[in-house]
Amino acid sequence: MPTLAYGLFTTPADAEHARTIIFSQITHPRPLRVIEHAHEVHDQLLPKLGPRVRRDSWIGILLATVMGALLGGVVLGGVLGDSPIIAALLTGMAALTIGLMFTGISRSARARRLIDRLRREVLAGRVLITAEADTEAAAR
Secondary structure (H helix, E strand, C coil), X not given: CEEEEEEEECCHHHHHHHHHHHHHCXXXXXXXXXXXXXXXXXXXXXXXXXXXXXXXXXXXXXXXXXXXXXXXXXXXXXXXXXXXXXXXXXXXHHXXXXXXXXXXXHHHHHHHHHXXXXXXXXXXXXXXXXXXXXXXXXXX
């Protein structure tokens, strides 16, 4: 999974200096991508934040829908029968799924707030530098 670091700088010269330091501190070969955001921030350029916002939400929604359908089948005496053990297991799984869904939504909201804050800073004239290192590729 890629790891992401970011920093806000007041001038492009400060951002360029930071970029130079980042590349001078690399001690072993590792895929590294450093991007400078000077006038706008694109979600796609923040790989750990942008796409994860949508992915976490969709995973939570999908799991809640599937578990809700299964639980509904048990409660209504449909597909899986009326065994109390099965009902208890599925109720527990549904509760777990709902917890996961709220966690995904919460994580998404936090990431969205961070992206919005960074975007406001960049629009106000600051320069954002993001550095992404693929730690899995480095381990190979």
